[in-house]
Structures are given as structure tokens and as C-alpha cells.
Amino acid sequence: MLILDRYLTREIAKPLVIFCGGLLLLFANFTAIRYMSRVADGLMPFHSVLPLVMVRAAVALEILLPVALHLSVVVTLGRLYTDSEMTALFSSGVSPSRIIRIVFVGSLVIAGLVAYLSIYVRPWANENRYRLEREAAADVDLNEMQPGHFYENSSGTVLFFQRRDQRTGRMQQVFIQSRSEDLIRLVWAEEAHYPERVESGGARTLVCSEAVSYEISRNRAAVREATSDELVLEWEKAQVLSEEYRRKAAPTWQLAGSTSPKDIAEFQWRLSTPVAALLMGLLGFPLGHARARQGKYAKLFVSVVSYATFYNLNMMVKTWVEKGMVGTVPGIWWVHLLLGILVAGLLWRRTRNP
Structure with missing residues (x-):
């Protein structure tokens, strides 16, 4: 057997x-x-x-x-x-x-x-x-993002840019959309770049040049417009374990x-x-x-x-x-x-x- x-x-x-x-x-x-x-x-x-x-x-x-x-x-x-x-x-x-x-x-x-x-x-x-x-x-160099793609971070912010300057490596004609409980924020900038590399889990900022931002209130149906020569946005918050x-x-x-x-x-x-x-x-x-x-x-x-x-x-x-x-x-x-x-x-x- x-x-x-x-x-x-x-x-x-x-x-x-x-x-x-x-x-x-x-x-x-x-x-x-x-x-x-x-x-x-x-x-x-x-x-x-x-x-x-x-x-x-x-x-x-x-x-x-x-x-x-x-x-x-x-x-x-x-x-x-x-x-x-x-x-x-x-x-x-x-x-x-x-x-x-x-x-x-x-x-x-x-x-x-x-x-x-x-x-x-x-x-x-x-x-x-x-x-x-x-x-x-x-580890990834965020300045190596490819033009013509939509990128979304963990907070739901969406980034899109049409081309990249070959000399400086900066993104050009940049569109950014972010949402909160009451506001929808839209940003259009001629150029944008990440100022430096960050440590693992750290916050990332995005520097936008010649930017126009629109804040749309969902509850009040109001739109606020602002322009800035240099606008610093928080692209990625410091990561916290979910x-x-x-x-x-x-x-x-x-x-x-x-x-x-x-x-x-x-x-x-x-x-x-x-x-x-x-x-x-x-x-x-x-x-x-x-x-x-x-x-x-x-x-x-x-x-x-x-x-x-x-x-x-x-x-x-x-x-x-x-x-x-x-x-x-x-x-x-x-x-x-x-x-x-x-x-x-x-x-x-x-x-x-x-």
C-alpha cells in the first residue's frame, strides 16, 4: 500500500x-x-x-x-x-x-x-x-516625467504638461487640478519644476512660473482668480502609513x-x-x-x-x-x-x- x-x-x-x-x-x-x-x-x-x-x-x-x-x-x-x-x-x-x-x-x-x-x-x-x-x-527623478501624460498623486492631484524644455529640463504649459471638500483648484503655468530631490516619505513641492490659478467653490458657486510670477504648490504630502x-x-x-x-x-x-x-x-x-x-x-x-x-x-x-x-x-x-x-x-x- x-x-x-x-x-x-x-x-x-x-x-x-x-x-x-x-x-x-x-x-x-x-x-x-x-x-x-x-x-x-x-x-x-x-x-x-x-x-x-x-x-x-x-x-x-x-x-x-x-x-x-x-x-x-x-x-x-x-x-x-x-x-x-x-x-x-x-x-x-x-x-x-x-x-x-x-x-x-x-x-x-x-x-x-x-x-x-x-x-x-x-x-x-x-x-x-x-x-x-x-x-x-x-528614487525616481520627478523631473523625468514624460510630456503628454496625466499624472495623479496619492492625494488625487492631477498634473499634465505639453512639452519639456531641452536646455533646462523644465515642464512647459502645465495644467494642475486639485480638489478638497469645498474647492476645486485649477492652475495653468508656463513652466514648472521640482526644486530638489526629496527623502523617502518626505513632502514634494512644485514651483510654477507665470501661473494663473482658479479656485471654484462648490457650495457658493463662486470663482476666484489669481496670478503669480512664482507659485509653490504641494504636490505630494509627507507619506503616512494608511x-x-x-x-x-x-x-x-x-x-x-x-x-x-x-x-x-x-x-x-x-x-x-x-x-x-x-x-x-x-x-x-x-x-x-x-x-x-x-x-x-x-x-x-x-x-x-x-x-x-x-x-x-x-x-x-x-x-x-x-x-x-x-x-x-x-x-x-x-x-x-x-x-x-x-x-x-x-x-x-x-x-x-x-
């Missing part, structure tokens, strides 16, 4: 490595394209792309491993059914419960790895991700003692990912059942739809918990409870009718 355990484990592990590697490569490629577009626009130095892609991939592994495991179990068992190997195993006295136990043990190992990634690697990677993004924003950043980068033990619904939702998410990995691995057993003429990839589409449905529902419920629409008890766990009931029912049916 140990030979059977090793055989099935090896057969499941092969597509697991392929699926996980392929999904990770696709994710890294998509992430790199997004960052490279920022490099092309002059918003990020090139040397920051690889470290950012790596930490983003580390966070994505907690999602990619369960789906890769689920697809691997479905494809492996589908091949065994279509090649009549499962029929031979059942005929020789191997029960479906034995196959389920092998899948369970393998899924438990992956769930343990996902638990480590979710509880420890996720906050570490998010902390480094935001640090790298702040450093990248500070609530989302603290939550995603916070240690798991810190979230465990919080009473905030957003912290609790993040805490439950970290604990639920290994449970999801285990359940999705077990769900692969009933979905992997295929008749001889169906082909080993017959249930692959159903598997993808099943995981996508579960993942999207899980994300939706997590948002509900964050907004207080769903109580922290049961929180996001009721989605996993429903999946557990579904898996238990399908496994019981498959053991009764192998």
Missing part, C-alpha cells in the same frame, strides 16, 4: 509543480508589465521592478497553491479514470476511502505550507512591498487582539486560506471522476469555475465583514462551512458509488 501512496502522491505532485509554476509565471509577468508601464512613464526606476514583483509573487502564492492543488487532483484522477487505472485499483480491493486518504494527506501538507505563507510571509511581503514602493517613488497598509502588513498576533472589523476580516482571511486549500484539494476527488471516453481534462472547466466561484464569494464576504454588513461571527467562515458540507456530501456519495 505504501507503493500506492507514493505513486498517487507523485502523480499529483507533477501537475502541481507545473500548474503552480505556470500560474506564478503568469502573475509575475502581469505584475511586471504594470510596473514597467510606470517605469516608461517616469514614475518608477527600473531597478525597483524585480524586488516588487518578487514580494507580490510571495503574497500571491497563498492563492495560487490551493488552485494549483485543486487542478492537479482533478487532472491526475481524471487521467487515472480514463486510463482505467482507478477501475483496476477498485477491482483489486482498494477502496475509494483509501484514495481519499492519500489526497487528504497531500492536501494537508499543502495547507500547512499555505498557512505559513498566509500567517508569516503575507505580512512580511506586504511590509516590504509598501516600503519598496515608497523608496521607488522617492490603515490598509497597517492592516495588511501587521503581524498576525497583532490582528488577533484587535476589535476592528477590518482587522478581524484580515485575521480571518489569513486563518482561512489553509482551510480553503485543504477543502479544495478534497473537492478534486469527486470532480476528478471521469468516464472512459470523457478525457482526463473533462472536468477541468468545472474545476476552474468552482474555484473562481468560491474565491470571489470569499472576497465578497471579506468585504462585507470589513464594512460591518456581516458580523465578525461567523465572519467569512460560513463560506468555508458551506464548502465543507458540499465536499463532505460529494465524498460520501463517491465512496458509496465508486
Whole structure:
């Protein structure tokens, strides 16, 4: 029987490595394209792309491993059914419960790895991700922004300029729009430049020459116009860690003692990912059942739809918990409870009718 355990484990592990590697490569490629577009626009130095892609991939592994495991179990068992190997195993006295136990043990190992990634690697990677993004924003020479592009900072201020002086490097024919609770501010300047580089997290100022500014009041429907030979604007405030950043980068033990619904939702998410990995691995057993003429990839589409449905529902419920629409008890766990009931029912049916 140990030979059977090793055989099935090896057969499941092969597509697991392929699926996980392929999904990770696709994710890294998509992430790199997004960052490279920022490099092309002059918003990020090139040397920051690889470290950012790596930490983003580390966070994505907690999602990619369960789906890769689920697809691997479905494809492996589908091949065994279509090649009549499962029929031979059942005929020789191997029960479906034995196959389920092998899948369970393998899924438990992956769930343990996902638990480590979710509880420890996720906050570490998010902390480094935001640090790298702040450093990248500070390292980039803001005087290298390209003309003809709209740039928006974290405060919602929009900057556009038509060309750049080749001799001085200053932006020319500059348009700036900023908003506050009551005012919309529009600035048109003949030239603008950043006076100096700033430290990571520091404030940035933009010096505008021959500027005309308009302040439009939303409540009073009034417009105030002003002209200035030199106008200094605050383009980027000194960066302060946002609530989302603290939550995603916070240690798991810190979230465990919080009473905030957003912290609790993040805490439950970290604990639920290994449970999801285990359940999705077990769900692969009933979905992997295929008749001889169906082909080993017959249930692959159903598997993808099943995981996508579960993942999207899980994300939706997590948002509900964050907004207080769903109580922290049961929180996001009721989605996993429903999946557990579904898996238990399908496994019981498959053991009764192998």
C-alpha cells in the first residue's frame, strides 16, 4: 500500500509543480508589465521592478497553491479514470476511502505550507512591498516625467504638461487640478519644476512660473482668480502609513487582539486560506471522476469555475465583514462551512458509488 501512496502522491505532485509554476509565471509577468508601464512613464526606476514583483509573487502564492492543488487532483484522477487505472485499483480491493486518504494527506501538507505563507510571509511581503514602493517613488527623478501624460498623486492631484524644455529640463504649459471638500483648484503655468530631490516619505513641492490659478467653490458657486510670477504648490504630502497598509502588513498576533472589523476580516482571511486549500484539494476527488471516453481534462472547466466561484464569494464576504454588513461571527467562515458540507456530501456519495 505504501507503493500506492507514493505513486498517487507523485502523480499529483507533477501537475502541481507545473500548474503552480505556470500560474506564478503568469502573475509575475502581469505584475511586471504594470510596473514597467510606470517605469516608461517616469514614475518608477527600473531597478525597483524585480524586488516588487518578487514580494507580490510571495503574497500571491497563498492563492495560487490551493488552485494549483485543486487542478492537479482533478487532472491526475481524471487521467487515472480514463486510463482505467482507478477501475483496476477498485477491482483489486482498494477502496475509494483509501484514495481519499492519500489526497487528504497531500492536501494537508499543502495547507500547512499555505498557512505559513498566509500567517508569516503575507505580512512580511506586504511590509516590504509598501516600503519598496515608497523608496521607488522617492528614487525616481520627478523631473523625468514624460510630456503628454496625466499624472495623479496619492492625494488625487492631477498634473499634465505639453512639452519639456531641452536646455533646462523644465515642464512647459502645465495644467494642475486639485480638489478638497469645498474647492476645486485649477492652475495653468508656463513652466514648472521640482526644486530638489526629496527623502523617502518626505513632502514634494512644485514651483510654477507665470501661473494663473482658479479656485471654484462648490457650495457658493463662486470663482476666484489669481496670478503669480512664482507659485509653490504641494504636490505630494509627507507619506503616512494608511490603515490598509497597517492592516495588511501587521503581524498576525497583532490582528488577533484587535476589535476592528477590518482587522478581524484580515485575521480571518489569513486563518482561512489553509482551510480553503485543504477543502479544495478534497473537492478534486469527486470532480476528478471521469468516464472512459470523457478525457482526463473533462472536468477541468468545472474545476476552474468552482474555484473562481468560491474565491470571489470569499472576497465578497471579506468585504462585507470589513464594512460591518456581516458580523465578525461567523465572519467569512460560513463560506468555508458551506464548502465543507458540499465536499463532505460529494465524498460520501463517491465512496458509496465508486
